[in-house]
Amino acid sequence: MKARKIPQRMCLGCQEMKPKKELIRVVRTPEGTIELDPTGKRNGRGAYICPQVDCFKAAVKGKRFQKALELELSPQVIEELERKLGGS
Numbered sequence: 001m002k003a004r005k006i007p008q009r010m011c012l013g014c015q016e017m018k019p020k021k022e023l024i025r026v027v028r029t030p031e032g033t034i035e036l037d038p039t040g041k042r043n044g045r046g047a048y049i050c051p052q053v054d055c056f057k058a059a060v061k062g063k064r065f066q067k068a069l070e071l072e073l074s075p076q077v078i079e080e081l082e083r084k085l086g087g088s
Contacts, residue, residue, distance in 0.1 A: 013055025023048040
């Protein structure tokens, strides 16, 4: 039997390739809103992040979300995402 290939994605924070199932997808919907996508199947442009707050903060500091999602993030959206990821 052929071994299944495990999809890999890069975390925006630590810049490491990890299995897709270990990462959280942040999606820019066609309406232009930014949301967490626990299923990984929502329509829109997605970016992946580790579930650690350190990775989230590194991605925000380096403006990696803005580049990946091609949209400027407001401070309110950043706070909401951090809260949903389990941050302080």
